[in-house]
Amino acid sequence: MKKYIHDFEIIENREINEGHFVLVVKLSEPLPPVFPGQFAEVKIEGSPNTFLRRPLSIHDVDYAANTISLLVQRKGDGTTHLGTFKPGDTLNMVYPLGNQFHIGSAGEKVLLVGGGCGVAPLLYLGKILAKNGIKVTTLMGARKGDQLMEPEQYQRNGELLITTEDGSEGTKGFVIHHEIWRERNFAFDRVYTCGPDAMMKAVARLAARNNVPCQVSLEQTMACGVGACLCCVVDTTTGHRCTCTDGPVFDASELKNWID
């Protein structure tokens, strides 16, 4: 799939909770095809210690408006500075990068599991799945209720389940503690997950126990984003592979030591 370097115009910078914001960026021409699971390498101008681009998940795509949404966590200098960008500012992106989530066939029931800002790629994924006649359930986990990432957005794609560590909203505990995982409740053909590694590993094991495939979207420190520098490797059953070009989506069974 062809990659582009484009200047986007920021049309919205929406604070969604403490530590997270959504940027909506617009292209002045029709958007090229962008698939769920792909990411953009974003240049953060004006942050002196941010030398490299930042890889950010595609959160949503609106072809009618030629906009892409990015859900960003303020993590270091770069993302904190990105949070100060205002409508009208320019954002340079190299995109769309990486592979994509595999979409099954109509009639499937699938479970999307996101932890923290790891839900970022699951909004657009859920939208495309639903469009393909697949029944979507999104399970979103957060530390507490006010750290959820715009949960109402995911309800458009299907059922939404919530867990919070302090029990302030939904089921108390981690995503893996939700009753949906109990054998008598589990009725999914496929699991998709994105979030902290420990969470994704636990989810992948639960999926394996229920004998369904699990696709995971990895986050690694990156430089080029196009498979040239070989910095973002992950250990797989076939050796080191690049998260940026062979991923970011992998089947959990391909990853070494993920499923025992």
Place this chain on the structure above:
Amino acid sequence: MKPLLEVNIHKLLLKNPVMTASGTFGYGPEFEDFYDPSVLGGIVVKGTTGQLRQGNPYPRMAETPMGMLNAVGLQNKGVDGFIKDIYPKISHYNTHMIVNVSGSTVEEYIEVAEKINALEHIPAIELNISCPNVKEGGMAFGTSCPSAIAVTQAVREVYKKTLIVKLSPNVTNIAEMALAVEGAGADAVSVINTLLGMAIDAETRQPVLSTITGGLSGPAIKPVALRMVWQVSKAIKIPVIGLGGIMTATDAIEFLLAGATAVQIGTANFIDPAVGPKIIAGISDYLERHQIADVRSLIGGLRTS
């Protein structure tokens, strides 16, 4: 009239002095969506060893102010994998495809160089005696004159085309190293490879890289690279290819003025994957602006009084 951009590196006539550095441009196809790699003066592909290598464990990269550290450790398919899987995909490029040759032993360098010598569309190799990220070989060869001479001479005996040696900056006297490899039969030198550095996470009190130390690249090293190109170009007669932190055409011009005949773009490819043609165009604009007809007249044109 458009200024002339052609330069010679030994037997190679480069259409312009801008090449891409090993390990920063893949093999070329990775960047085809951004521009046609054939517009470059040359492409130095990823370091190639005798056998397939998985490289070092993750994490292999740390961002630094105006630069980055890497500890990839020569992950590559091995010379046979290169010849079988990669060479057929890149041999059509209308530019000089140069293979960066690495190894742990002199025998391994010889093996790789001999096999690459047989490839019609590879007119040169860049001998990597300066990789800081492998336990054996690599930089160990490039930080002492006797071992640099030994590996260069051994490869020279089996390799008949243009032999470039990539020098390590992690030495006391780089001009001495350049003289040593020139005497051992090198046709050109690339100056410089990455500077040995490290990064620490103060919160966890752990090194950022799995290998603790790694190679620093990017604009942070440009002043060191310029100084070394200048010192080396004064000491030897063979051409110098300058690299280290070049992000813009102005940076490239500075290297030419310091004595480089050509330059390599490295880390800049990660920030702007379309930077190659911009640097070529920028050099041309500079020449026009200064009414210089031929880029060759810039080489070593530093004005000191």
